[in-house]
Amino acid sequence: MVKDLRSFINLLEEKGLLIRVKKAVNRRFELAALIVKAQKIGKAILFENVLGSNIPVVSNIVGSRRMLALALDTDEEQLLEEYTKRSSHLIEPQIVDQGAVQEVVRVGEDATTEMLPIVTHSELDAGPYITAGIAVAKDPETGYRNASFNRMQLKGTQKLGIRMMPPQHLGIIHSKAESKGKNLEVAVVIGNHPAEMVAGSTTLPYNVDHFTLASALRREPLKLVRCKTIDLEVPADAEIVLEGEVLANIREEEGPYGDFMQLYVPIAHNHIFRLKAITHRRNPIYQTILAGTVEDTTLLALSRESLIYKAVKSSGSEVKAVSLTPNLFNCAISIKKKFEGEPKNVAMAAFGAYYWLKYCIVVDEDVNVYDLSDVWWAIATRSKPDTGLFVIPYARGFPRDPYHLHQTKVGIDATAPIDAKEERIRRRIPNVELTTLEDYI
Ligand SMILES: Cc1cc2nc3c(=O)[nH]c(=O)nc-3n(C[C@H](O)[C@H](O)[C@H](O)COP(=O)(O)O)c2cc1C
Incomplete structure (x- = not known):
């Protein structure tokens, strides 16, 4: 594995x-x-000449399941099963003395956000945002280490806004430090391997170190180095680390920001990160993620698909695949149905x-849950809305929902009746998967 x-x-x-x-690219909107455009054709994109910075910018490195599977040394079909297997055997990371991410160390006045090609993504965003930074912090009482993605708004040469609210663990950790009147040391890691990116996107039980998940996904201990100015450890082979602290009892306006739902999060009073040092590789690569697009949702989906996969499997159904892409709120699950009514149990x-x-x-x-046109085909040809659709009003849903738009759940059985299987055989052309147009033109 790379x-x-x-x-x-x-x-x-x-x-x-x-x-x-x-070609030179402006990091306000053009980038x-x-x-x-790169996402539309399923490719990663590396900007070698970003105006106003010497640092190249990469994005969309996990812009499809195929790319994520490639990074984790598996294939698309096995990705969910493989994630589920690996994540059930967590591996402790390993602290080493040296790491490429500390080839260059800038402390104090030398550490400034001006060196970073921070990108402005959406039209109404409050300004440039770090979107691919994994924030590392430790519980001040227990020493438990957390690592999660947190967006950060550029506010000055050594100042960034950061969004971190309980129940997200970083928010809980900060409130513990704040209750003692203390700032919280935080390291922000930019330019990560996809194993750390998946780990930073996953909600784990409190007290489970996200780097144990990253190690499990790598199938070997992730190497960590100690930060230079704060008491934290970070991936040794990352590209850039911002060392600093999130201030106690200070909130400032942050946002608006175009988020993972492709909606703008309104202005909120959020935390402030003060930069103390930057460490980086000799020729660092900066990374950015466009919220609400395929890279963002591919990252967030995998661990949540795995939760569903395990739950359906342990309820006794034979689950084939689960997809939460492209937007995390809607799911398609394929099963080998054994009983009429079973799809409702699966949805529940x-x-x-x-x-x-x-x-x-x-x-x-036989339906490909990762292909929306296939899922719609199943709804069109196999669902029976009078008996196969059910609504669960007012259940727990997405928490950031002032209008209660997410509190009701809808299940749709889009499976064919078991005794109608013969009549429902799908039209298929032999060898279509093996036939390539290039061989004929
Ligand atoms: C690109 C990206 C950006 C994210 N930004 C934020 C954010 O700003 N604030 C937040 O609460 N969660 C954010 N998340 C979601 C967290 O990474 C996710 O909730 C994670 O599971 C937190 O886990 P924890 O509570 O176990 O630390 C982001 C996820 C991704 C993939």
């Missing part, structure tokens, strides 16, 4: 999955517009396992 971001970029290039942009297991879920569509095993 060990770090830059070797993964090389691998993507070898596989024809990377676009290099040599984000090009990320969208999914709603129980993952409370953000709003619509759950259960399909037969």
Whole structure:
């Protein structure tokens, strides 16, 4: 398995999955517009010439399940099963003395956000945002280490706004430090291998170190180095680390920001991160993620699909695949149906396992849950809305929901009747998967 971001970029290039942009690009909107274009053709994109910075910017490195599977040394079909297997055997990370991420150390006045090509993504965003930073912090009472993605708004040469609210663990950890009147030391890691990216996107039980999950996904201990100015450890082969602290008892306006729902989060009073040091590789690569697009949702989906997969499996159903893409609120699950009515039990297991879920569509095993046109085909041809659709009013849903738009759940059985299987055989052309147009033109 490739060990770090830059070797993964090389691998993507070898596989024809990377676009290099040599032309100068403005990091206010132009860069984000090009990320969208790269996403449309399923490729990562590396900007070599970003106006006003010497540092290249990469994005969309896990812009599809295929790319994420490649990073984790598996294939698309096995990804969910493999994640589920690996994540059930967590591995302790390993602290080492030296790491590439500390090839250059800038402390105090030398550490300034001006060196970073921080990107402005969406039209109404309050300004440039760090979107691919994994924030590392420790519980001040127990020493438990957390690592999660947290957006950060650029506010000054050594000042950034940071969004971190309980129940997210970083918010809980900060409130513990704040209750003692103390600032919280935080390291922000930018330019990560996808194993750390998945770990930073996953909600784990409190007290479970996200780097144990990253190690499990890597199938070996993740190497960590001690920060230079704060008492934290960070991935040794990352590209850039911001060392600093989140201040106690200070909140300032943060936002608006175009988030993972493709909606703007309104201005809120959020925390402030004060930068103390930057460490980085000699020629660092900066990374950015466009919220609400395929890279963001691919990252967030995997661990949540795994929760559903495990719940459905343990309820006794034969689950084939689960998809929460492209937007995390809707799910398609394919099963080998054994009983009429079973799809409703499957949907209920999914709603129980993952409370953000709003619509759950259960399909037969011949339907590709990762292909929305296939899922719609199943709804069109196999669902029977009078008996196969059910509504659960007012259940727990997405918490940031002032209008209660997410509190009701809908299940759809889009499976064919078991005794109608023969009549429902899908039209299929032999060898279509093996036939390539290039061989004929
Ligand atoms: C690109 C990206 C950006 C994210 N930004 C935030 C954020 O700003 N605030 C937040 O609460 N969660 C954010 N998340 C979600 C957290 O990473 C996610 O909730 C994680 O599971 C937290 O787990 P924890 O509570 O176990 O630490 C983001 C996720 C991704 C993939």
